[in-house]
Amino acid sequence: DTGVSQDPRHKITKRGQNVTFRCDPISEHNRLYWYRQTLGQGPEFLTYFQNEAQLEKSRLLSDRFSAERPKGSFSTLEIQRTEQGDSAMYLCASSLKLRPWEQYFGPGTRLTVT
Amino acid sequence: GQNIDQPTEMTATEGAIVQINCTYQTSGFNGLFWYQQHAGEAPTFLSYNVLDGLEEKGRFSSFLSRSKGYSYLLLKELQMKDSASYLCAASYNTDKLIFGTGTRLQVFP
Numbered sequence: 001d002t003g004v005s006q007d008p009r010h011k012i013t014k015r016g017q018n019v020t021f022r023c024d025p026i027s028e029h030n031r032l033y034w035y036r037q038t039l040g041q042g043p044e045f046l047t048y049f050q051n052e053a054q055l056e057k058s059r060l061l062s063d064r065f066s067a068e069r070p071k072g073s074f075s076t077l078e079i080q081r082t083e084q085g086d087s088a089m090y091l092c093a094s095s096l097k098l099r100p101w102e103q104y105f106g107p108g109t110r111l112t113v114t
Numbered sequence: 115g116q117n118i119d120q121p122t123e124m125t126a127t128e129g130a131i132v133q134i135n136c137t138y139q140t141s142g143f144n145g146l147f148w149y150q151q152h153a154g155e156a157p158t159f160l161s162y163n164v165l166d167g168l169e170e171k172g173r174f175s176s177f178l179s180r181s182k183g184y185s186y187l188l189l190k191e192l193q194m195k196d197s198a199s200y201l202c203a204a205s206y207n208t209d210k211l212i213f214g215t216g217t218r219l220q221v222f223p
Contacts, residue, residue: 042213
């Protein structure tokens, strides 16, 4: 299967710890997006990349969040000093630059901060 | 902001037709998207509208009126497997998507 993959699928961490998630997009897709989704809500945009360049970052994202896509392939999302409010599903999506409307989502990483 | 409004829940009967409405702010609007999300799964792309009118794709159709800031998703010949959340999303000047809270559709036999 050559869809979007995310690792880990589930992460439980204690408040104050750092966590890092990985996303592997569909191989030919040059756009990569990160979203966060809480129960009963739609996904909330966090940031997106075109190749290795981070083109936009949500103003809602605190300085504790950072994302990278160093070689324009996989991406990592790091949350430092986690808080209980960070508990959510973190979704990654990818698309072709010329078809940005057709975003393919990965299965997500469910983060629980205790 | 760019509020995306859609009903929270809808119910329908197997074999029926259901219409899920969505309204959005028109300033800076690019295009309108519909995604389907089954419980515990990732969203899957259904449709994209940028021009006014109806786009039909099998049992699913999506309509857009740019001047009214209005879209709907029409599901025909409902099946039990159509029970899911349907997410309306819009793009504004950039390629990021702004999602609504989703409409949870329950299909009953």
